[in-house]
Amino acid sequence: MRLWDRLARVLWYSVVGKLWATIMLLVAFVLLILGFFLLQYIDIWFHENTRDIKLLFIVTAVIGFCLSTFFAFFLSRNLQRPLIQLKDAADSISQGDYSTRVEIRSRDEIGQLAKTFNHMTEQIDKLIHDLNHEKNHLASILRSMGDSVITFNAEGEVILTNPSGHLLITQWSSLEGGWLEVPRKKGNMPYAKVPMPLQDLFHTVMAEAHDAMEKIHVHSNVWSVVMAPLQSGGVVRGAVAVIRNVTEEHRLEKLRRDFVANVSHEIRTPLSMLQGYSEALLDEIVASPEERQELVQVIYDESLRMGRLVNDFLDVARMEAGHVDMNYQRIDLGNMMRRVHRKFGVYAKERGVKLIADIPDSMLVLEQADEDRLEQILTNLLDNALRHTASGKSILIRGAAVEVNGEPYIQLEIKDEGKGIPPEDAPFIFERFYKADKARTRGASGGTGLGLAIVKNLIDLHQGTIAVDSIVNVGTTFTILLPVAGDIVGRTQPTNKK
Numbered sequence: 075m076r077l078w079d080r081l082a083r084v085l086w087y088s089v090v091g092k093l094w095a096t097i098m099l100l101v102a103f104v105l106l107i108l109g110f111f112l113l114q115y116i117d118i119w120f121h122e123n124t125r126d127i128k129l130l131f132i133v134t135a136v137i138g139f140c141l142s143t144f145f146a147f148f149l150s151r152n153l154q155r156p157l158i159q160l161k162d163a164a165d166s167i168s169q170g171d172y173s174t175r176v177e178i179r180s181r182d183e184i185g186q187l188a189k190t191f192n193h194m195t196e197q198i199d200k201l202i203h204d205l206n207h208e209k210n211h212l213a214s215i216l217r218s219m220g221d222s223v224i225t226f227n228a229e230g231e232v233i234l235t236n237p238s239g240h241l242l243i244t245q246w247s248s249l250e251g252g253w254l255e256v257p258r259k260k261g262n263m264p265y266a267k268v269p270m271p272l273q274d275l276f277h278t279v280m281a282e283a284h285d286a287m288e289k290i291h292v293h294s295n296v297w298s299v300v301m302a303p304l305q306s307g308g309v310v311r312g313a314v315a316v317i318r319n320v321t322e323e324h325r326l327e328k329l330r331r332d333f334v335a336n337v338s339h340e341i342r343t344p345l346s347m348l349q350g351y352s353e354a355l356l357d358e359i360v361a362s363p364e365e366r367q368e369l370v371q372v373i374y375d376e377s378l379r380m381g382r383l384v385n386d387f388l389d390v391a392r393m394e395a396g397h398v399d400m401n402y403q404r405i406d407l408g409n410m411m412r413r414v415h416r417k418f419g420v421y422a423k424e425r426g427v428k429l430i431a432d433i434p435d436s437m438l439v440l441e442q443a444d445e446d447r448l449e450q451i452l453t454n455l456l457d458n459a460l461r462h463t464a465s466g467k468s469i470l471i472r473g474a475a476v477e478v479n480g481e482p483y484i485q486l487e488i489k490d491e492g493k494g495i496p497p498e499d500a501p502f503i504f505e506r507f508y509k510a511d512k513a514r515t516r517g518a519s520g521g522t523g524l525g526l527a528i529v530k531n532l533i534d535l536h537q538g539t540i541a542v543d544s545i546v547n548v549g550t551t552f553t554i555l556l557p558v559a560g561d562i563v564g565r566t567q568p569t570n571k572k
Contacts, residue, residue: 112541127307167198216236222235222238224242227312297318299317300316326370411452413449418460433472438473440558448536451529464492471488490549495546
């Protein structure tokens with residue numbers, strides 16, 4: 075019974091079966107009509123040989139039925155073959171084989187259908203190829219981008235990211251509350267996707283459906299985030315975020331603002347004094363020559379201070395731009411230290427400070443060094459020490475040959491018994507305009523706030539290192555290590571620990 079049902083289903087649900095059944099029913103109907111109208115007249119017209127005529131009629135009907143069945147089957151097979159090919163080709167295309175083509179064997183409707191099918195397949199193949207090309211092109215662009223690109227769907231799930239973005243969200247996942255859990259629309263299982271630093275911006279974009287930009291601070295870094303909604307038919311279906319690390323730009327912008335503010339502050343004081351005392355002289359407020367001489371001396375001192383300030387500005391700018399001319403040659407550092415000691419000896423004696431030099435009799439030779447720049451380093455450090463060392467205290471300048479990690483170095487020390495530097499300020503003293511003593515003014519100390527920054531840059535140009543060790547109200551020691559060898563470019567510098 076099942077076989078009969080299956081056969082009936084095949085005949086009924088296939089085009090060929092329906093066609094064959096229709097032809098058979100039509101032939102049977104014609105024969106029955108002919109038999110119904112003709113058999114009743116055979117006995118009347120052919121009563122002598124009625125049985126043979128009926129038999130002949132039946133045989134003719136059977137033969138006609140068989141011939142009709144044969145031709146119907148032949149016709150159905152011709153119709154069935156191209157239809158099966160179209161079906162198989164459609165199955166291949168549905169499985170991703172877009173190179174499938176159907177053989178065209180006729181010019182009738184089925185042949186036209188096959189031709190149209192082949193043209194449609196070619197267009198689909200071309201379209202898929204173009205889409206894959208664009209996809210690979212976009213993927214290459216995303217991989218080569220330095221910025222991080224992360225795409226979220228409406229539920230906050232990450233659906234696309236480039237390598238930089240993948241690394242970024244992996245790092246941010248370690249933050250406290252690292253992922254935003256967004257409930258599914260159906261069910262209770264949450265998505266844990268949006269990184270914590272992007273949560274507020276993601277909510278804003280999804281709620282307001284427009285672009286948003288924000289700078290966020292994560293792990294001491296500054297990131298610029300531009301997030302745009304992904305819309306389809308007026309419905310927000312997700313968001314894409316482009317994230318760039320702007321830490322260096324932020325730092326440089328802060329340095330620029332601080333530099334302008336500090337320059338304005340440093341120049342304003344001597345300019346005000348120059349202007350005030352000059353007006354006093356012009357208005358002839360002072361009466362005695364002694365007072366006039368005092369005002370002129372103040373104007374002269376402030377002009378010298380402004381000159382030092384401008385020169386220090388230029389030195390720092392040239393050093394940071396890499397435009398410093400260095401005259402490297404073989405020098406004896408001991409002779410240069412003795413010269414600096416003599417130069418500051420009178421100044422120290424006037425302030426009541428004892429200046430001590432501990433320099434060995436043997437030569438302290440540097441194969442490649444700029445003597446003028448090294449003298450500038452010692453001058454800045456000694457000037458800084460003298461300005462912050464009280465009368466009755468002492469300053470020590472010492473030089474020695476040492477070995478660090480098996481390499482020869484010259485070690486310089488400038489040790490004072492001044493106010494000292496608080497531990498929290500020590501890491502920042504080599505920055506421009508940084509004040510370790512917040513209550514100290516530039517006018518009182520006479521410094522420009524750039525001396526230690528210049529010292530650090532010049533030591534870096536000599537491939538050396540500088541370290542500071544300070545105790546408040548006890549004193550400060552600056553230790554400098556300079557490599558002896560001539561080929562100093564690219565050498566690994568030692569870490570000097572006090």
